[in-house]
Amino acid sequence: MAKKINFGIIGFGFMGQTHAETIKNLEYAELKAVCDTNEAQFEYASAGVKTYVSADDLLADETIDTVIIAVPNLLHLEMVVKAAKAKKDIICEKPLAMSSEEVKEMMAVTKEEDVRFTVHHQRRWDHDYRVAKEIYDQGLVGNIYTIKSSLYGFNGNMHDWHIYPELGGGMLYDWGVHLIDQMLWMIPAKLQTVYADVRNVINENVDDYFNIQLYFENGVNAQIELGTYFLNSSENWFERHWFVGGDKGSAKIDGFNPKGEITRTSELLGNVPGKITMTHAGPTRSFGPAPEGRILTEELPEVEVSHRMFFDNYYAHITGKEELTIQPGQILRLMQVVEAIRISAKYHQSIHFE
Numbered sequence: 271m272a273k274k275i276n277f278g279i280i281g282f283g284f285m286g287q288t289h290a291e292t293i294k295n296l297e298y299a300e301l302k303a304v305c306d307t308n309e310a311q312f313e314y315a316s317a318g319v320k321t322y323v324s325a326d327d328l329l330a331d332e333t334i335d336t337v338i339i340a341v342p343n344l345l346h347l348e349m350v351v352k353a354a355k356a357k358k359d360i361i362c363e364k365p366l367a368m369s370s371e372e373v374k375e376m377m378a379v380t381k382e383e384d385v386r387f388t389v390h391h392q393r394r395w396d397h398d399y400r401v402a403k404e405i406y407d408q409g410l411v412g413n414i415y416t417i418k419s420s421l422y423g424f425n426g427n428m429h430d431w432h433i434y435p436e437l438g439g440g441m442l443y444d445w446g447v448h449l450i451d452q453m454l455w456m457i458p459a460k461l462q463t464v465y466a467d468v469r470n471v472i473n474e475n476v477d478d479y480f481n482i483q484l485y486f487e488n489g490v491n492a493q494i495e496l497g498t499y500f501l502n503s504s505e506n507w508f509e510r511h512w513f514v515g516g517d518k519g520s521a522k523i524d525g526f527n528p529k530g531e532i533t534r535t536s537e538l539l540g541n542v543p544g545k546i547t548m549t550h551a552g553p554t555r556s557f558g559p560a561p562e563g564r565i566l567t568e569e570l571p572e573v574e575v576s577h578r579m580f581f582d583n584y585y586a587h588i589t590g591k592e593e594l595t596i597q598p599g600q601i602l603r604l605m606q607v608v609e610a611i612r613i614s615a616k617y618h619q620s621i622h623f624e
């Protein structure tokens with residue numbers, strides 16, 4: 271095996287500690303040091319891992335090859351610049367930056383210092399997402415005209431620094447960048463138009479609801495809706511759904527551990543004489559039950575996926591075997607989409623994008 275990657279983590283809170291746990295299970299990696307301005311966090315560092323209160327001191331540590339930046343969003347630019355100048359390879363948490371201008375600055379400095387640079391968008395390896403992507407990639411429902419990705423919760427609202435806009439709080443920066451990144455990576459076409467509604471439903475400071483429509487040049491209309499205040503009394507305190515509609519079928523995918531099915535029809539309904547069905551909503555011809563035998567169902571495709579594949583790809587890149595799955599240029603486009611979303615929501619207007 272090639273040399274192990276020696277990691278250092280800057281920002282040892284929720285996500286920094288999550289990374290430390292992941293690294294323990296990677297045979298090709300070792301955690302050498304962590305840094306946090308709050309020394310109380312060091313209680314969660316394993317024996318043998320060095321601790322620093324200053325990022326500069328961690329970056330001066332020659333045993334470290336790659337730093338993972340997991341501080342609040344506002345500080346990402348400062349840390350990426352410092353890390354690049356210290357000649358460390360960099361994995362930065364999402365959202366990569368507060369603006370597309372900051373992403374450009376990061377791309378320039380990492381290029382100039384010739385260090386590796388990627389972003390922890392591990393939700394490209396979410397199970398439900400990969401099922402939707404497989405359906406898209408394999409054309410399992412024919413020509414797709416609509417894709418809807420939604421996430422609803424009532425307990426997932428803002429906490430800690432996430433309630434401060436100036437620190438990069440709000441749901442668009444938190445889950446939004448994941449859900450939008452998933453769509454942009456799945457649909458390799460020019461993004462023509464962006465339209466969005468972004469609101470503060472119960473949070474006065476930062477956005478806690480959004481509904482985004484992305485129209486792509488290949489005819490796909492992608493919709494992403496997230497709400498943190500969709501109260502529900504079931505044991506499930508969140509809901510995750512996908513709907514993929516094509517001209518040869520529909521797919522419904524529910525939950526992060528996805529359940530669902532692909533539905534097809536044995537025969538397309540042509541222009542047939544109307545048959546009236548009585549429903550609770552009154553008599554209908556368009557929305558009655560399908561004729562006997564017309565509805566066929568299939569299981570969702572199987573996919574093998576896990577979040578550690580983000581790191582597997584990073585290691586494969588370091589050893590010259592793979593391109594980085596998450597390229598800074600893609601994240602620049604993502605951040606430009608986020609900016610278009612904010613402008614669209616502010617003026618209630620569609621934005622022509624590419």
Ligand SMILES: NC(=O)c1ccc[n+]([C@@H]2O[C@H](COP(=O)([O-])OP(=O)(O)OC[C@H]3O[C@@H](n4cnc5c(N)ncnc54)[C@H](O)[C@@H]3O)[C@@H](O)[C@H]2O)c1
Nearest residue numbers: 281282283284285286306307308340341342343363364365
């Ligand atoms: N990829 C994901 O799924 C995911 C999930 C959660 C959070 N995140 C991202 O991870 C980052 C951190 O979020 P979190 O939820 O872990 O926050 P957190 O508040 O739990 O942890 C942040 C830590 O950074 C420390 N810190 C602050 N300023 C510092 C500085 N100058 N130097 C060193 N340490 C400093 C804080 O003391 C804290 O311990 C954010 O960018 C967030 O968006 C990503």
